[in-house]
Amino acid sequence: MILNIDQRSEAPLYLQIRDQIIGAIARGELTPGDALPSVRSLASDLGINLHTVNKAYAVLRDEGYVLMRGRSGAYIADPCDDDRADTAQAALARMEDDLFELALAHRARGGSRGAFLECAAAQATRAYDILDRPEAARSTSMDKASKRGLRSAREESGGLLQGDASSTSIATGTAGTAKA
Amino acid sequence: MDAPSFLFIAYGFLTSLVFVLGMLLAFMPYLMRRQECFAVTIPAAAALDPYLRQLKRRFALIMGALTLVLFAIALLLLATGADTEWDGLDWLIPSADAVLLVAYYLLMLFFRRKVQAYKQEQGWSAASQRSSAIIGSEAVSQISLRWNLLYLLVMVATLIAGILCYPAMPAMIPMHIGFDGVVSDWMPKGPAVIAFPMVIEGFMGACFTLCHWSINRARKWSDPNAPATSALAYGLYARAWNIYLLAFGLLLSASIGTLFLLSALGIASLAVMGAVLFFIIIFMVAGAIGLSIVYGQAGSRVFKRMHAPKGMPEDDDEHWKGGIIYFNPDDASLFLPERFGIGWTLNWARPAAWALVVGFIILTAGFVGTIFILVG
Numbered sequence: 402m403i404l405n406i407d408q409r410s411e412a413p414l415y416l417q418i419r420d421q422i423i424g425a426i427a428r429g430e431l432t433p434g435d436a437l438p439s440v441r442s443l444a445s446d447l448g449i450n451l452h453t454v455n456k457a458y459a460v461l462r463d464e465g466y467v468l469m470r471g472r473s474g475a476y477i478a479d480p481c482d483d484d485r486a487d488t489a490q491a492a493l494a495r496m497e498d499d500l501f502e503l504a505l506a507h508r509a510r511g512g513s514r515g516a517f518l519e520c521a522a523a524q525a526t527r528a529y530d531i532l533d534r535p536e537a538a539r540s541t542s543m544d545k546a547s548k549r550g551l552r553s554a555r556e557e558s559g560g561l562l563q564g565d566a567s568s569t570s571i572a573t574g575t576a577g578t579a580k581a
Numbered sequence: 582m583d584a585p586s587f588l589f590i591a592y593g594f595l596t597s598l599v600f601v602l603g604m605l606l607a608f609m610p611y612l613m614r615r616q617e618c619f620a621v622t623i624p625a626a627a628a629l630d631p632y633l634r635q636l637k638r639r640f641a642l643i644m645g646a647l648t649l650v651l652f653a654i655a656l657l658l659l660a661t662g663a664d665t666e667w668d669g670l671d672w673l674i675p676s677a678d679a680v681l682l683v684a685y686y687l688l689m690l691f692f693r694r695k696v697q698a699y700k701q702e703q704g705w706s707a708a709s710q711r712s713s714a715i716i717g718s719e720a721v722s723q724i725s726l727r728w729n730l731l732y733l734l735v736m737v738a739t740l741i742a743g744i745l746c747y748p749a750m751p752a753m754i755p756m757h758i759g760f761d762g763v764v765s766d767w768m769p770k771g772p773a774v775i776a777f778p779m780v781i782e783g784f785m786g787a788c789f790t791l792c793h794w795s796i797n798r799a800r801k802w803s804d805p806n807a808p809a810t811s812a813l814a815y816g817l818y819a820r821a822w823n824i825y826l827l828a829f830g831l832l833l834s835a836s837i838g839t840l841f842l843l844s845a846l847g848i849a850s851l852a853v854m855g856a857v858l859f860f861i862i863i864f865m866v867a868g869a870i871g872l873s874i875v876y877g878q879a880g881s882r883v884f885k886r887m888h889a890p891k892g893m894p895e896d897d898d899e900h901w902k903g904g905i906i907y908f909n910p911d912d913a914s915l916f917l918p919e920r921f922g923i924g925w926t927l928n929w930a931r932p933a934a935w936a937l938v939v940g941f942i943i944l945t946a947g948f949v950g951t952i953f954i955l956v957g
Contacts, residue, residue, distance in 0.1 A: 402717055403808045408710035425716070435717055444913030445800045446714035448897070451913045 402430040418457035437475040595674045596655040603648025606685045610637040614881040620904035620920040621696040622896040625889040651677040707896035711805040721816030724823040732786025739838035743775030758851040773955040778841040782834040784948040789830030799916035802879045805894040814880030829865045879918040
């Protein structure tokens with residue numbers, strides 16, 4: 402990864418370093434077990450004070466992103482369960498935001514609440530079927546999608562919530578029998 | 582090899598070094614990084630500015646003319662004075678080198694002033710103080726310091742060869758030769774005959790290892806506008822210089838040991854030894870010039886068509902005193918690429934820099950003292 406800092410920036414230097422290293426871990430540019438440069442070497446390459454890099458590493462260590470070995474060795478830590486819980490929480494929040502955006506856009510186009518729910522349920526079915534029965538799920542979802550396209554073109558108004566729910570139950574039911 | 586021709590070769594060699602040094606210094610502005618012009622930080626795009634290019638041309642012309650004048654004087658003295666007893670060349674050649682270096686520095690300061698004024702006039706300033714570092718995958722791996730253990734191997738080989746040759750050595754060993762080719766100093770046979778070349782090899786090995794260590798430890802320079810490619814260019818540059826130092830350091834120290842033992846045995850004269858060393862130094866100089874031209878300072882010439890942005894990501898001119906002396910207490914770097922020349926310099930704000938200089942003086946004094954004790 403490439404670490405970029407700006408000494409004139411408002412953000413403290415140690416936070417700039419910390420944020421970028423966390424970003425690189427999130428993007429997979431730094432993976433657990435990767436070595437970080439020694440404090441002295443990184444401070445020298447960036448042309449900044451030793452204490453600044455020391456502080457950034459100490460923060461990363463305290464937050465569990467980095468393991469220190471002696472004075473010079475710093476390694477990216479394995480992600481711990483707490484982190485996973487955090488990321489799951491964040492992902493859920495992001496999904497809710499995304500769904501909200503989609504629903505809003507659907508409403509703006511004049512779409513009904515029911516049509517949106519049907520569509521969301523169909524996609525959920527498709528996603529969960531992929532896990533259980535990959536081939537079947539792909540084919541059923543394909544023709545279901547085309548059918549749905551026709552249907553939604555025909556009937557713009559709501560009242561399809563019931564039908565949608567039944568089709569979901571049928572889909573899960575077939576998946577269940579196939580597995581059994 | 583008879584005496585006058587040896588003298589002639591020696592002077593001819595030193596005279597041509599004056600010429601080579603002067604020419605390299607004359608073209609130095611063209612070997613610097615694009616973000617610097619006469620030790621002043623400028624936007625990379627400004628490297629093509631007509632006025633700055635004119636300044637570089639003027640610098641090259643003045644330095645080139647001065648070099649030619651000094652070279653002509655030295656040649657004239659070589660043609661007239663070398664065969665006589667007069668030893669004008671003995672002081673002229675070192676002073677010609679000194680004149681070139683002083684002129685180089687003063688001219689740089691003169692042109693630096695002009696660039697500083699021009700920079701202000703153009704309103705070039707850095708809104709940020711950016712810097713970048715590469716973490717993880719190194720594009721170019723460093724040459725390991727362990728290679729310097731080969732100097733110990735050279736010393737051990739000299740010791741073994743010395744012990745094996747010792748019975749065949751004459752009672753008096755030639756130690757010093759004047760420029761007239763006549764041996765002017767002798768040493769009686771003894772353990773010092775073997776210790777003498779080993780001490781020289783050890784000292785050379787220590788100096789070359791110190792250089793290697795400082796290059797490996799130096800700030801790995803990268804341009805915040807092109808961090809990956811500039812870091813790659815710098816890595817190639819540092820690696821090339823490390824290979825150069827290692828190859829010539831080992832060649833030089835091994836040659837000194839071998840040639841000294843051969844001359845002690847009476848197989849080769851000290852004049853031959855001098856001639857061989859001259860040849861190695863010629864190759865060293867040629868190699869240094871080649872590396873300077875191919876790589877430029879800090880890898881500035883590795884990639885010819887790098888994107889040259891108009892902005893300045895950083896400006897650390899305030900830390901460069903007199904253009905070339907770096908003093909920045911807030912920088913952890915002990916070594917970093919120098920500003921107006923090829924190579925590295927020290928951050929004088931760090932106590933370690935001063936400790937290093939004192940340590941080097943002590944090392945050199947110890948070496949000279951040991952040589953005096955050995956030679957008697």
